[in-house]
Amino acid sequence: MRPEGPPASRSRAGVRLAASLLVVLVAAVARGAEGPDWAALGREAVGILVDYIKVDTTNPPGNERRAVDFLKPLLDREGIETRVIDSAPGRANLYARLRGDGRRPALVLLNHLDVVPADARFWSVDPFAGVVKDGYVWGRGALDMKSLGVLQLVTLLALKRHGVPLRADVIFLGTADEEAGGNQGIAVVLGQQADLVRGAGVVLSEGAFNFLRNGRVFWAVNLGEKSPVSVTLTATGTPGHGSMPRADSAVNRLIAALSRVMAWETPIKVLPDVQAFYAAMAEFEPSPVRERLGDLATGLQDPAFRQEFTRNLSNNARVRNTISITMLEASNKINVIPATASARLDVRLLPGEDPAAFVEQLKATIADERVQIRIATTVVAGSSPDTHPALEAIRAVARAHDPQAPLVMPMTTGASDCRYFRQRGTPCYGFTPITLRGRDGEGFHGNDERVAVDQVIEGTRLYYEVVRRLVAD
Template identity: 35%
Template structure:
């Protein structure tokens, strides 16, 4: 049964998370040096081998702890990113880097994404060391840098330090453990494949002029860009169901007979586009709290994230630019994406290309390589342990291999053929999900207790002699 009552192991995870939150690792600038040094003080007294790898910028610092086994099996690795996104302090009800516990939650930037996961992963490995569990394989814990933003991420780390992070299989962030209004967990989602994150740039040019003499909007850089963004903002890419999304929807329908199940059946009517679109609208109405996630699982998506134009309030600018963050389903290509954006915009005066510091062709090849990375097999010892031990902790839950709608640093392993399974290792609901990258980010203390129990059980399952 779930370990939800106060207990020493869960309390240690909560305390560790509070300490981790207190290191401001906002990216930019992504300075994780102090956090890495702190982790070393936690692992080394337990006899765990540690490494600290500093990137050329002196700020992106990766921490690696290796708990040794007898080597009869290849290692299992647990990776969690140490950097977090910035905060708007005035929008928070608490200090975002204080690690405050109140009303059954730990608040702070990274509490859910992903220092909470780091605390759960780290404590599971520490517990193996503390209890001197005999191991058949090394257990590696990695606190990675530059996952949210920057060039010194796990792909950089793997180029020169692959021997320190090679494993038979790995855990990373990803799938959500969803709980209902009653607090019961009924679905444990384990990521086996991810969307590809693509950053596009839209640029327009026009005459420069004095703001007191406005020009026709269809001639100005700003006017052209605004018209293009208006079209993109209402554009709805079509539904495409990959096997993982189909499995997710099937599980959702089993748990929710009635309107949700009826909507899913219509979405599966792939030969009838109108019925499929109607099913999606009905599903959004039946599952309003989960609508953004469900939409992301079924579509390629585009979000306007940055707009840049002008240098003075009284000058009509000659150039305007917007950044679009697209997330592509497996099988979709960047050529298709750019063609779609150009078709929707319908204006040759709007230049569409990759936002990249390198060449357009090099970036295209990079995205093409990422899109060809195979999904992680569910026929491994680690995936079976995740499923078995989830049933022990959450008996009512079904485990489902799913698509992750965002992106992670798992690509460094996947492109080398190492299966990676993505989890947010604690139950959460739609309200907690909204806090990811938002204000008052938090995670429930009870969820940390249950996640700690689950991951420790999984490590015993796959690593114990």
Template identity: 35%
Template sequence: MIRHAVLVGAFVLTLTASAATQPASAQPAALEAEALQHFLAILRLDTQNPPGNEVLVVDYLKGVLEQAGIDVKILARDPKRPNLVARLRGNGSRKPLLFMGHTDVVTVDAAKWTHPPFSATRDGGHVYGRGTLDDKPSVAAGLMTMLRLKRMNVPLDRDVIFLAEASEEGNGPFGINYMVAEHWAEIDAEYCIAEGGGVVREGGQVRFAGVTATEKIPHTIRLVARGIAGHGSVPLQSNPIVHLSQAIVKIAAWRTPMRLNDTTRAYFEGLARISPPDEAARYRAIVEGRDVEAVQDYFAAHAPLFHSLLRTSISPNITKAGYLRNVIPSEAEATLDIRALPDEDMPAFLDRLQALIDDAAIEILPGATGNGRPAAPPSRLDTEAFKVIEAANRRVYGVATLPTMLAGATDMAQVRARGVQCYGIGPMIDREDAAKGFGAHSDQERILEDAFEKFVRVHFEIVRDLAASR
């Protein structure tokens, strides 16, 4: 029913907005076919980063946009890794709206894929391929939104800016960092819409639409243990492998302080409203500060994402030590992946870490702070943009929108740090899919065709409702 109502609504709008200029074929079914065709074409361009080669997608987008009469700018630090900016002008009464998608994808091990990773194979209602979730839906939906606004000649109160950005994976220097540093005026906006959110389906039921309003800040920290080298036949108390191991055990056992912010509080409150009673009780306990240790024990074992969202988290992910069986090494090193809450006082946090480890043989060396991604206050939840997103999700998916904090990191961090209110959206995903190996960055990344269609629709409606003249 919802699907039918939306289709009818879009059809009527299409006719009334520009019956004169609208090609007769551009009805919803044709639009969906057009969107899918662009999506498949973009998926088939190999933009593995490294090396990136995002110029392939940029050339494609440029061709389609220019043919539709939309001006584009190509802005590049490296000609093989350009960014594309397309802009539709409004009357300037409101500040622009930016939406972006990244054109690079993570690398593949092609031998592990059932369907070749750049084949964009359609099978059983899914499309398979690298980038089907991360982040080519944003690129294809952004393209379709521009095309539709242009064809319908929708009068705009604000400029609408589409940024197809390079080099998001690994946060390289060619994409958002280049755009923010060198071409800020091209993308400066009141609001930004990008990847990061998603609509959660579980057991075939759509549960809620998650919209990211903030994200954690990654920090890389190295622990270096030093001792005296010696013969393996004579064990030493100073063995740095032993010291490092003890430190890692202490870190693993440390439950860093729990803290809610506006976003995560609203998230857990919202989850409590839509969840079965036993689950809801846990979310309510977190919000109300009751039995929090027991609930966190449960999360740590059964819902590690929730455990992470409540705190600055630490995961030891690399160790390097030793080189011969009979040699006690003089050094051992661990790399910690710290994901900080947006308001974390990192120097104070590292002081606490030092006190916890309490070992003079171990030095804490700060690595890349934020991996180049700056901290910024969470985007507000009382904005027109958030309300428009909520309404669009309600129409298209029939569910409530919950604000969320992303445990990972996106290019919105850089844009948010410039004072833009940014919201992460994303297609509908079956919650069971990731565990089966079909998630983003997996060897069998896939998207439901129906989810792609809905995403294209909701993307357009969000942009239209935020930018069209009142």
């Protein structure tokens, strides 16, 4: 539309053209207010995920520098400020930041760049080929957690592209080494570059997926997780020749100690957050399960219900400290009775438990002075508050999307980088707006890990909306 020229000189066609341009302009403004082109953004997210899965960041050894080299240009080319935090040869963390007006504390979008190993012999596709078939993106990291990392990245891109006025800074933090405890990842970032996230108000990361149960989609947010404690048992005994067995050998002592550990039923303890989760689930269960879950501590006093409830491994791990015997070591020669034999136990403590007190209980259970117990604790896990603007943002998006969808808050039995933030007093919430249906979750750390394409596309929009509510509304 040319501004010059008197209105009287305009033709009818010119007026119609002006009117239609105005309609286009208004529509464009409305679109801008609504946000991105969701279908296009969703497709972009799927494309990034497919290529990201091809970047092999199996830990060990990690090689997360490859992931940094893949993700950083996607941020750089949009003019988003980035920084690389090297932690070891071949290993690095990626930080990016969108600046807001500072009226609210910064939001950290936390993801890890590494994945656990995949044994291709047991997969039906190459775990690092980024295969798309049957409506799924297949590959190691599809669930844990390259998909959520991509939702976070694309959210940053969309906020930047649309020039959304931000009340808070939004930080993208991709860390190395999460799958091996975080010493080469989040521990380095918080130890050497703590300024990068200083004053952050809240962290969103992994820990829960939405899920389908009895035909209903449940939205899930994780508030807390268990503390991993690595325990080493070392038995000592008299060494000798294998042709002359001795009852008091180190191996025999170790096996006896481990049998006592296996027989030990750690006490049941229903924490308030755990009770709240099961009470929320109970509403959708038939009687008498509903009543049992509604008051779990009482319900679990019934041996029959306790047996049924704890048969489910997640249920069991949410109500007690657990022990998995995972590593064994003794003689390296068949005819040598060794002087020492050792075992490692993967112990997971409920939030709030004291590792030293647990070791005392373990010592009493083993009851053998010649079996030494050593522990290595990384960071003791805690929980985030069950009321927070982040939770309200998630609840609001859930309601807008599916008014019937319940929001539940399961404790995760695994460990994540969230615990480093929770320990510092920064709330961290595990949230992934991808719904796991049927057997979708089975590939988690297992074979044929995959994520539904439609869920990644949908998740792109849902994640953006949660973040926008938190930092822009």
